[in-house]
Amino acid sequence: MSINAIKDDEHISTASKKTTLLRLFRYLLAYRGTIALVIIIMLITVAISIINPLLIERAIDVHIANRDVKRLLLLVGFAVAINLLFILLVKIRMYLMAKMSNDVLVRIRQELYTHIQKLSFNFFDSRPTGKILARIIGDVNSLKDVLSDSVTTLIPDFVTISAVVVIMLIKNWKLALASLISLPLMMGGLWFIETRSHQRWRIHRKKSSNLNAFIHEDLSGMRIIQSFTAEKETEEDFDMLLKEHRDSFMDAVRINDAFFSVVDLSWGIGTIALYFVAIKIMGIGTGNVGTLISFGMFIGMFWRPIMNLSNFYNKLITNISGAERIFDILDTKPDITDRENVIEMPPIKGEVKFEHVSFSYDGDTKVLNDVSFTVKPGETIALVGPTGAGKTTIVNLISRFYDVQEGNVYIDGYNVKDVSIESLRKQMGIMTQDNFLFSGTIKDNIRYGKLDATDEEIIEAAKAVNAHDFIMKLEKGYDTELKERGTGLSIGQRQLLAFARTMVSMPKILILDEATSSIDTHTEILVQKGIEALLKGRTSFVIAHRLSTISKADRIFVIDDGKIVEEGTSEELLAKKGLYYNLYMAQFKNI
Numbered sequence: 014m015s016i017n018a019i020k021d022d023e024h025i026s027t028a029s030k031k032t033t034l035l036r037l038f039r040y041l042l043a044y045r046g047t048i049a050l051v052i053i054i055m056l057i058t059v060a061i062s063i064i065n066p067l068l069i070e071r072a073i074d075v076h077i078a079n080r081d082v083k084r085l086l087l088l089v090g091f092a093v094a095i096n097l098l099f100i101l102l103v104k105i106r107m108y109l110m111a112k113m114s115n116d117v118l119v120r121i122r123q124e125l126y127t128h129i130q131k132l133s134f135n136f137f138d139s140r141p142t143g144k145i146l147a148r149i150i151g152d153v154n155s156l157k158d159v160l161s162d163s164v165t166t167l168i169p170d171f172v173t174i175s176a177v178v179v180i181m182l183i184k185n186w187k188l189a190l191a192s193l194i195s196l197p198l199m200m201g202g203l204w205f206i207e208t209r210s211h212q213r214w215r216i217h218r219k220k221s222s223n224l225n226a227f228i229h230e231d232l233s234g235m236r237i238i239q240s241f242t243a244e245k246e247t248e249e250d251f252d253m254l255l256k257e258h259r260d261s262f263m264d265a266v267r268i269n270d271a272f273f274s275v276v277d278l279s280w281g282i283g284t285i286a287l288y289f290v291a292i293k294i295m296g297i298g299t300g301n302v303g304t305l306i307s308f309g310m311f312i313g314m315f316w317r318p319i320m321n322l323s324n325f326y327n328k329l330i331t332n333i334s335g336a337e338r339i340f341d342i343l344d345t346k347p348d349i350t351d352r353e354n355v356i357e358m359p360p361i362k363g364e365v366k367f368e369h370v371s372f373s374y375d376g377d378t379k380v381l382n383d384v385s386f387t388v389k390p391g392e393t394i395a396l397v398g399p400t401g402a403g404k405t406t407i408v409n410l411i412s413r414f415y416d417v418q419e420g421n422v423y424i425d426g427y428n429v430k431d432v433s434i435e436s437l438r439k440q441m442g443i444m445t446q447d448n449f450l451f452s453g454t455i456k457d458n459i460r461y462g463k464l465d466a467t468d469e470e471i472i473e474a475a476k477a478v479n480a481h482d483f484i485m486k487l488e489k490g491y492d493t494e495l496k497e498r499g500t501g502l503s504i505g506q507r508q509l510l511a512f513a514r515t516m517v518s519m520p521k522i523l524i525l526d527e528a529t530s531s532i533d534t535h536t537e538i539l540v541q542k543g544i545e546a547l548l549k550g551r552t553s554f555v556i557a558h559r560l561s562t563i564s565k566a567d568r569i570f571v572i573d574d575g576k577i578v579e580e581g582t583s584e585e586l587l588a589k590k591g592l593y594y595n596l597y598m599a600q601f602k603n604i
């Protein structure tokens with residue numbers, strides 16, 4: 014199943030509901046202290062609410078019946094005091110619960126984020142970003158109520174229900190049974206609804222994810238959409254996804270609404286049964302009307318928590334698919350991981366060797382086919398070739414973003430699979446065409462290359478790649494805040510910043526996918542010089558588009574159809590009159 018499409022529903026590996034729930038509640042274990050405190054508070058509040066009807070019964074049947082005003086006033090005073098305590102305790106409980114459930118959400122979100130960062134390119138190749146975002150933000154949010162309600166509802170309401178049932182049975186078992194007569198009806202009803210509801214909420218979450226992915230892509234590509242005046246087409250897609258989202262919601266919510274009707278109905282039947290048995294069968298009269306009133310209150314105290322529990326159950330069903338989706342990501346293993354007992358790559362010189370490397374992205378089509386080469390430390394290699402030839406794939410394998418299926422990749426004689434990924438990538442500088450700039454200052458963006466770089470190192474790196482002058486012309490220099498993705502800067506300026514970022518990390522091996530976009534001549538010269546500064550003294554692989562880079566390279570690899578078909582300096586290759594000559598003539602003859 015394709016998951017690399019916005020309109021396709023994701024495939025989620027679904028564990029049983031019980032497993033998902035247990036896993037979710039395991040997060041609460043870290044908060045045992047808070048939970049214990051909340052339970053104590055709840056027990057006190059439950060006790061207070063159970064005492065209330067007993068106080069009323071006593072007030073009516075004893076003190077009012079005996080016209081004992083003094084005792085009645087004492088009783089009222091006691092009732093006010095315990096109910097004020099009740100209000101205070103509820104407030105404390107709400108604070109504790111809100112804090113705990115938020116902390117758990119933060120933890121889950123952090124776990125997800127850290128895990129996603131470890132996932133391989135393969136994971137990102139196959140999913141629109143919006144769908145990943147939907148899980149980190151939306152699905153995690155959906156757990157908030159479930160987590161807090163599980164403590165505030167589950168435990169105390171079970172305690173209340175059990176206590177009320179025991180008291181009712183002790184006081185009058187016939188009335189108790191009459192009140193609870195509709196319990197089987199409710200349970201059957203809820204089971205019937207639940208089996209149908211869960212599936213529908215699962216579908217709804219997938220539709221939300223699709224919509225999210227679409228909006229994310231649409232906003233990221235807004236410039237393109239507007240420049241191609243494709244607003245109408247995207248609007249149609251949006252409408253379609255919105256309709257699916259709405260329909261799936263209506264579908265799910267329709268059946269959920271029945272939840273409360275079932276509980277209401279059962280409550281009503283229980284109340285009618287109570288009064289019917291009490292008055293018609295047992296003939297309870299005016300003498301012990303207090304018992305009847307307190308039973309009426311107990312019935313409420315029995316059904317209200319049942320209502321709460323069904324409400325919780327309802328939320329659980331609505332949101333458990335969110336938890337399933339989160340655990341689905343947490344259970345996704347990165348394809349590229351450190352083997353057991355990997356060693357740390359020592360500081361390298363920069364020799365790169367491919368030995369009979371073949372590679373396929375999908376396990377079917379070979380994108381690289383028996384590629385072998387050795388590059389000496391400090392050499393600059395230009396990779397050229399038609400589009401789709403396999404240039405990017407070669408450089409992706411050097412940094413081990415994917416694992417080769419056949420053959421081996423060695424750096425300084427170390428197989429890249431035998432060293433830790435971190436120690437390998439730390440010594441490489443990778444610059445793609447998308448010079449991604451983050452929101453933050455210019456300084457922060459350059460420092461990204463080496464997190465502990467001093468301001469001096471940053472300025473030195475910027476000077477080396479010719480970025481310093483334009484930075485100093487900005488209003489706040491290195492402290493200028495960049496807008497998202499550096500939209501306030503020109504393309505050339507963004508490139509220079511990306512150069513500085515790589516420069517500061519001082520990599521031994523540099524991988525550069527040279528940008529093709531045309532920039533003004535002045536910046537072009539700066540960029541050109543920036544590239545030269547970057548390449549100096551390190552092994553470099555440049556997917557080269559500029560003639561100047563190509564002609565200055567020590568060697569050129571001409572890639573075609575997953576193979577190195579020609580290799581040599583520009584002059585040597587031109588003399589051969591092969592593929593390079595043709596590419597060169599097609600691209601540069603007018604320069």
Ligand SMILES: Nc1ncnc2c1ncn2[C@@H]1O[C@H](COP(=O)(O)OP(=O)(O)OP(=O)(O)O)[C@@H](O)[C@H]1O
Pocket residue numbers: 138374375380398399400401402403404405406407
């Ligand atoms: N993530 C991927 N999943 C599946 N196939 C891919 C992936 N990336 C690239 N390919 C395929 O592998 C082949 C080589 O792609 P690659 O990006 O290495 O070519 P390239 O020479 O760098 O092309 P260009 O000059 O256009 O960037 C292409 O046929 C491409 O469609």
